[in-house]
Amino acid sequence: MESEQRYGKLRKMVLVSMILVPLIPFFLTVGIGYYYFTSALEKRTISSTSRIVDDHRHMIEFFLQERKADLEFILRSYDFDYLAQHENLLKVFERLQIKSNAFVDLGVFNQEGVHVVYQGPFKLSGRIYKDEDWFSAVMKKGVYISDIFLGFRRVPHFVIALAKQEGPIKWVIRATIDTYMFNDLVKKVRIETTGEAYLLNKEGILQTERRSGGNILDEDRDFKKYLTKDSEIMTFIRKDYLGVDYFFATTWLKDKEWLLVVRQETKDAFRALRQAGALILMITLVGSGSIIGMAFFLTNRILDRIIKTDTEKDHLEEQLIRASRLAELGEMAAGFAHEINNPLQIIRSEHALVNMILLELTDKGKINAPEEMAELHDSINQIGLQVQRCSEITHSILKFGRKTEATPTDVDLREFIPTVIQMIAGKAGVNGVNIQIDIADDTPPVHGDSGQFQQVLINLLNNALDAIFEKHGVRGGELMITSGPDGKNMVHVSVKDNGCGISNEDQKKIFSPFYTTKPIGKGTGLGLSVCYGIINAMGGSMEVTSEKGIGTTFIVRIPVSVNK
Amino acid sequence: MQLMLVDDEKRFLSTTSKLLAQKGLKVFTANSGEAALDILKQVNIPVVILDVKMPGMDGIATLKEIKRRFPLIEVIMLTGHGTMESAVEGLKSGATDYLAKPVNIDVLISKAKEAFEKTRRLEEKILMAQSIYERRKAVYMRSPKNGLKAI
Numbered sequence: 001m002e003s004e005q006r007y008g009k010l011r012k013m014v015l016v017s018m019i020l021v022p023l024i025p026f027f028l029t030v031g032i033g034y035y036y037f038t039s040a041l042e043k044r045t046i047s048s049t050s051r052i053v054d055d056h057r058h059m060i061e062f063f064l065q066e067r068k069a070d071l072e073f074i075l076r077s078y079d080f081d082y083l084a085q086h087e088n089l090l091k092v093f094e095r096l097q098i099k100s101n102a103f104v105d106l107g108v109f110n111q112e113g114v115h116v117v118y119q120g121p122f123k124l125s126g127r128i129y130k131d132e133d134w135f136s137a138v139m140k141k142g143v144y145i146s147d148i149f150l151g152f153r154r155v156p157h158f159v160i161a162l163a164k165q166e167g168p169i170k171w172v173i174r175a176t177i178d179t180y181m182f183n184d185l186v187k188k189v190r191i192e193t194t195g196e197a198y199l200l201n202k203e204g205i206l207q208t209e210r211r212s213g214g215n216i217l218d219e220d221r222d223f224k225k226y227l228t229k230d231s232e233i234m235t236f237i238r239k240d241y242l243g244v245d246y247f248f249a250t251t252w253l254k255d256k257e258w259l260l261v262v263r264q265e266t267k268d269a270f271r272a273l274r275q276a277g278a279l280i281l282m283i284t285l286v287g288s289g290s291i292i293g294m295a296f297f298l299t300n301r302i303l304d305r306i307i308k309t310d311t312e313k314d315h316l317e318e319q320l321i322r323a324s325r326l327a328e329l330g331e332m333a334a335g336f337a338h339e340i341n342n343p344l345q346i347i348r349s350e351h352a353l354v355n356m357i358l359l360e361l362t363d364k365g366k367i368n369a370p371e372e373m374a375e376l377h378d379s380i381n382q383i384g385l386q387v388q389r390c391s392e393i394t395h396s397i398l399k400f401g402r403k404t405e406a407t408p409t410d411v412d413l414r415e416f417i418p419t420v421i422q423m424i425a426g427k428a429g430v431n432g433v434n435i436q437i438d439i440a441d442d443t444p445p446v447h448g449d450s451g452q453f454q455q456v457l458i459n460l461l462n463n464a465l466d467a468i469f470e471k472h473g474v475r476g477g478e479l480m481i482t483s484g485p486d487g488k489n490m491v492h493v494s495v496k497d498n499g500c501g502i503s504n505e506d507q508k509k510i511f512s513p514f515y516t517t518k519p520i521g522k523g524t525g526l527g528l529s530v531c532y533g534i535i536n537a538m539g540g541s542m543e544v545t546s547e548k549g550i551g552t553t554f555i556v557r558i559p560v561s562v563n564k
Numbered sequence: 565m566q567l568m569l570v571d572d573e574k575r576f577l578s579t580t581s582k583l584l585a586q587k588g589l590k591v592f593t594a595n596s597g598e599a600a601l602d603i604l605k606q607v608n609i610p611v612v613i614l615d616v617k618m619p620g621m622d623g624i625a626t627l628k629e630i631k632r633r634f635p636l637i638e639v640i641m642l643t644g645h646g647t648m649e650s651a652v653e654g655l656k657s658g659a660t661d662y663l664a665k666p667v668n669i670d671v672l673i674s675k676a677k678e679a680f681e682k683t684r685r686l687e688e689k690i691l692m693a694q695s696i697y698e699r700r701k702a703v704y705m706r707s708p709k710n711g712l713k714a715i
Contacts, residue, residue: 337644338617338644339644340644341644341664341665341666342573342576342644342665344665344666345573345576345644345665345666345667346573346575346576346579347666348666348667348668348669349576349579349580349583349669350575350579352583352668352669353579353582353583356583356586387666390666391666395664
């Protein structure tokens with residue numbers, strides 16, 4: 001539970017680091033890239049629109065100046081008397097129209113504002129214009145370009161008028177400009193889908209049509225929102241009265257108080273910007289997704305590896321503790337056995353002495369109690385037997401605890417195992433045990449003391465035979481010995497029997513010294529401990545799997561000889 | 565046949581010497597290496613049974629000293645520790661044989677007799693050699709068993 005919490009914490013920490021560490025620079029890069037890219041794009045859009053406005057203004061101004069120059073030329077070339085003749089005006093008008101078809105009509109006015117002659121589609125001769133605004137303005141300034149107005153003809157138009165002083169009299173020449181042509185000239189700017197251009201007078205009245213809606217002489221309801229500054233080009237973004245965002249560029253014409261407006265819907269003007277934004281957003285999402293996905297994947301891999309390593313470490317520690325405990329026990333037992341041997345020696349000598357004295361006494365006929373003597377002999381023999389038993393135990397302990405100098409050689413298990421099995425074959429035959437041997441041809445040699453390894457195998461085989469005998473008696477025993485390569489550097493030897501099996505409880509203690517399940521006097525409980533010690537010293541391991549009543553398998557794993 | 569038992573266990577010495585005496589052997593006992601060397605200085609004893617582990621001068625040191633001073637004496641090592649190491653060390657230092665405690669008294673006697681036979685054979689060989697090369701001289705030599713003897 002505690003380790004689960006620890007791993008949970010570790011997982012969270014690794015995951016957060018794995019996500020944040022690459023994500024922060026990633027976001028910074030994308031953010032900075034987005035900022036520079038979009039501002040460059042925005043600047044480009046603004047400067048290209050400004051250029052369009054500038055070009056367009058020059059064109060309109062040029063058109064008006066040219067028309068003004070045409071009229072100035074007539075004014076300078078002819079006098080009032082000449083032009084007051086209808087035929088003469090016709091001639092002049094025709095010539096004018098050849099030069100520019102922008103002129104709709106041409107008229108001459110005397111000082112009193114009377115339209116003296118008129119050449120054009122309307123009947124305006126004789127009308128008096130003295131009170132008209134344009135007339136007072138031209139008389140005052142000498143030149144006048146009107147806003148668009150309806151006038152007597154009730155059709156929107158604008159005029160260019162020039163006045164000339166001839167001696168005491170001042171007369172005026174006036175031409176009407178083709179509104180449709182001028183309108184087209186202004187309107188013709190097209191910028192992508194929604195871009196449009198139009199002119200406003202200083203009251204905000206449309207002087208040309210607006211493609212997106214707005215006829216000539218309509219009022220522009222957004223006029224007050226516009227930023228303007230003389231003939232400088234101003235750019236800005238505003239919502240129109242319908243709530244649509246527009247990108248505007250405005251400038252005043254130089255010769256006429258008309259405001260040239262070029263506007264484009266923001267979403268249209270900055271389409272590239274939006275596309276770039278969408279692309280960057282997509283990259284960000286996909287990038288973040290991959291980073292997070294990868295972080296999860298790697299975190300799981302790392303955690304799995306850590307947990308595996310920890311488990312292996314715990315396992316190793318456990319083995320190490322067990323091995324050192326066994327070694328300690330061995331040394332302790334050896335010391336103990338040594339000390340016991342001295343008193344045992346005395347008991348044995350005393351036993352021999354008692355035996356000898358008794359025999360002497362009996363021989364000399366000093367004791368005449370044959371029944372008691374028989375009992376006494378039996379008892380003395382028992383002392384001898386038990387001393388012998390103690391002696392065997394202490395010698396086993398000493399063998400277990402001693403650090404013998406093994407003489408390791410390369411052992412070819414393919415030959416070695418059958419030889420060892422041969423040693424117990426007789427016992428197996430008597431007990432009716434069927435022995436199967438399966439040794440892989442590619443079993444590599446191992447390095448160790450063959451005598452010790454033989455001791456291990458015989459121990460395992462004898463244990464197996466005992467277990468089989470306990471379960472089956474002398475019929476139905478199966479013993480299987482297999483060997484072969486185990487991974488790259490190990491060899492396994494397993495001894496499997498169908499004997500009585502070992503309980504889980506016993507399996508835990510089976511390699512501990514003095515632990516035995518055999519009847520008293522049958523086993524010292526040191527056999528498997530000794531085997532364990534030998535295999536351990538060879539750099540190998542020993543394990544047991546068993547099920548009570550089914551059978552047991554001992555598996556020994558030993559390193560392959562390096563001389564292979 | 566004479567032999568000496570050297571062990572720090574006094575009871576072992578007394579009981580075993582009684583048993584061996586019963587079997588017709590003349591037994592000397594010493595409860596330390598130093599005591600054993602003292603006795604050997606005074607008495608000719610051909611076979612010594614020596615415990616390996618003793619306080620003070622241990623069995624191996626005693627063995628080396630005996631072999632240095634009296635090379636013809638046969639020594640049988642006796643130990644409670646049945647390890648190969650002490651056996652090998654003892655044998656390397658000139659011990660005749662090796663017995664692990666608790667030893668059966670009959671085994672002990674038979675080993676002692678073997679050792680005794682060995683000293684006897686060696687003595688005979690020495691005598692033979694001396695008789696060949698110094699036949700004409702009247703030579704006296706020291707024999708562990710018989711002391712000085714005229715040939």
